[in-house]
Amino acid sequence: MKTRILLVEDDERLADLTAVYLRKNDFEVATEIRGDIAETRILKEDPDLVILDIMLPGKDGFEVCRAVRDKYKGVILMLTARDEDLDQILGLELGADDYIAKPVQPRLLLARIKALLRRAPGTSGVDSDEVPGETQELEFGSFRISQATRSAMLGNESVDLTTAEFDLLWLLACHAGSVLSRDDLLQQLRGIGFDGLDRSIDARISRLRRKLGDDPENPTRIKTVRGKGYLFSKHDW
Known part of the structure; x- marks a missing residue:
C-alpha cells in the first residue's frame, strides 16, 4: 500500500x-x-x-x-x-x-x-546503532518509555507525543546523565548540523517539559546545560 x-x-x-x-x-x-x-x-x-x-x-x-x-x-x-x-x-x-x-x-x-x-509509528524510529545495546524500553522512577511501541508513560498516565517529540525524548533518555548538544541532536534526528539559528530542538524541549510536568522556569527532568546542550536526568522522576 x-x-x-x-x-x-x-x-x-x-x-x-x-x-x-x-x-x-x-x-x-x-x-x-x-x-x-x-x-x-x-x-x-x-x-x-x-x-x-x-x-x-x-x-x-x-x-x-x-x-x-x-x-x-x-x-x-x-x-x-x-x-x-x-x-x-x-x-x-x-x-x-x-x-x-x-x-x-x-x-x-x-x-x-x-x-x-x-520514524513514524509502526516503523523503526531512531536507528538502532544510535541506541546503546539496542535497548527497546527504558525506565526512570515513574517514567517509562518504549521504543518497541513508541510510547511513554508517566506514572499511570500515557504521555501524548508527536513523532518528532518521541524521537527526541527517546534519544535523550538513551543518553540519560549525559549532555547532548544541539548539534548532536540535529545530526542524529535530521542529519544536519546546528547552524546557530535552528530553534527546532529548543521548541520541542519546551513542549516535552510541559508534557512531562517539568517546571519550565527550573527544569529538573530535562535540564539545560548552559553553552553545552540538554541533559535527561536519571533521578528526578
Whole structure:
C-alpha cells in the first residue's frame, strides 16, 4: 500500500507540480487549497503525512495544526517562509513534526518526507546503532518509555507525543546523565548540523517539559546545560 499524503497548499500550480513529483516517487497524493476544509479532511481521511502551508484561505496552517494535533497521530510537515524564524518556532510549538522553507526544493522535500516516515509509528524510529545495546524500553522512577511501541508513560498516565517529540525524548533518555548538544541532536534526528539559528530542538524541549510536568522556569527532568546542550536526568522522576 502506498503512503498517503495530503498536500495543503493554495498555490494550485505549485501544488500540482509537487503532487506530480511525489506521485512519481510512489506516493499517493491528494491536494487541498483551503485550511478549513483541510482540517476536516485530515481527521476524516487520516493520511500518513500532511504537508501544510501556513498562508491558506479559510484557516491558516497554524490554526489547522492546533485544531488537529491532539486527534491526528500522523506526521505534519509545515511549509514556512524562508527566514521566518517565528513561523518555524510557532509551528513546532503547535506540534508540527518538522518544517521546510519555501520555495520548496523537490529533492529536499522528498528526503525530509522519507526521514519523517521512517520514524513514524509502526516503523523503526531512531536507528538502532544510535541506541546503546539496542535497548527497546527504558525506565526512570515513574517514567517509562518504549521504543518497541513508541510510547511513554508517566506514572499511570500515557504521555501524548508527536513523532518528532518521541524521537527526541527517546534519544535523550538513551543518553540519560549525559549532555547532548544541539548539534548532536540535529545530526542524529535530521542529519544536519546546528547552524546557530535552528530553534527546532529548543521548541520541542519546551513542549516535552510541559508534557512531562517539568517546571519550565527550573527544569529538573530535562535540564539545560548552559553553552553545552540538554541533559535527561536519571533521578528526578
